[in-house]
Amino acid sequence: MSFGSVKQVTMSAEEFRLFRDMIHAHCGIYFREEMKYLLERRLAPRLSLNGLEDFTAYYRFLRFSPARARELEDAVEILTTNETYFFREAYQLKAFSEEILAELHERNSRRKRLRIWSAGCSTGEEPYSISILVLESGLFGDWDVEIFGNDISRKVLSAARRAVYSKNAFRETDEEQIRKWFEPVGGGLQVKEEARRLVTFGHLNLLDEQMIGLVGQMDLIFCRNVLIYFDKDAKKRVLRVFHDRLQPGGYLLLGHSESLINLTSDFELMHLKNDLVYRKPFLEDLS
Ligand SMILES: C[S@@+](CC[C@H](N)C(=O)[O-])C[C@H]1O[C@@H](n2cnc3c(N)ncnc32)[C@H](O)[C@@H]1O
Known part of the structure; x- marks a missing residue:
């Protein structure tokens, strides 16, 4: 029986490379192999939000959906590091x-x-x-x-x-x-x-x-x-x-x-x- 627990979706090595290259081509940010977990953890909520089963479906969505431009913006949004403060350095x-x-x-x-x-x-x-x-x-x-x-x-x-x-x-x-x-x-x-x-x-x-x-x-x-x-x-x-x-x-x-x-x-x-x-x-x- 399911008690509504969130299904853990994992990102394969091949899926990681597809996302890494897509994000890099779009905005320059480059995720090294050891940062796969970060990509996986941050992007996982986007799957359920868009009603998708796995990362391959999400990748296809980002490539071919009419909503792809907006979704890519949202994905990049959650992948950027925004740390800053007044009079830094x-x-x-x-x-x-x-x-x-x-x-x-x-x-x-x-x-x-x-x-x-x-x-x-x-x-x-x-x-x-x-x-x-x-x-x-x-x-x-x-x-x-x-x-x-x-x-x-x-x-x-x-x-x-x-x-x-x-x-x-x-x-x-x-x-x-x-x-x-x-x-x-x-x-x-x-x-x-x-x-x-x-x-x-x-x-x-x-x-x-x-x-x-x-x-x-x-x-x-x-x-x-x-x-x-x-x-x-x-x-x-x-x-x-x-x-x-x-x-x-x-x-x-x-x-x-x-x-x-x-x-x-x-x-x-x-x-x-x-x-x-x-x-x-x-x-x-x-x-
Ligand atoms: C760590 S913050 C640096 C903020 C500030 N410059 C500082 O040093 O305190 C990095 C910022 O760069 C932005 N950024 C990353 N890739 C970018 C891109 N391709 N074009 C424009 N901004 C980008 C991120 O959204 C993030 O807000």
Whole structure:
């Protein structure tokens, strides 16, 4: 007799390879063999939700169903890691606020325009931290400033637009900054309008070349703790996009455990006082 217990569905090695390759081709995230259990555990609930018996049926659904695009988005949504918090990687943000912003201010002083992209922004803590630092610098008062936050997950983007955060998001934020830039809203703290105003969010898959074509020229790109989940080939593709989207002399800031070694020589490594960062060379440096 059955007491309504949930049937355990296992993923075969062959099924794992099919899902791994499909997800990799779609968004760059690469699951190594030892992560099979993770794929199996996270995707299993999608089977019963779609009334499917096993992973082969789910794979066919993702390939051929009229609802496949939406389902693939939902599957990727549950496979991404969205960990983030305000003012993550303090030394890098110190280089950004004390060195890079001053340089960009000088460089763009005629156009008075600043464009920053937070690629893989998750729930928004990164682009809002950038916005706060731009405002605190006091350099860009009458400038046209835009900070774009993009992510492949619609769920994190709707949280980012709400801009309301709980304690966990503030593990690296000092009291003074909390008082200055956040206000209590329904049990959480919301980023004040002044800092929200500079930030625009959009849904974007970094591997979708058509959509990427719509991204304008940037002075600086933050892409931190995103490429670590990609394989080498997908990293290279995204780095070519970043190179293309950056102004000459534009900066690329990666996560602290990430580097461009063995991936590309298109960027130069800059030894700033507070951190090492990458920069797209100026045209005259290439001669
Ligand atoms: C660990 S979070 C990093 C958040 C933030 N950059 C930080 O360092 O705190 C990685 C984010 O990258 C997003 N992501 C993964 N693959 C992506 C893709 N192909 N295109 C856009 N975003 C992607 C995930 O949805 C996730 O929100």
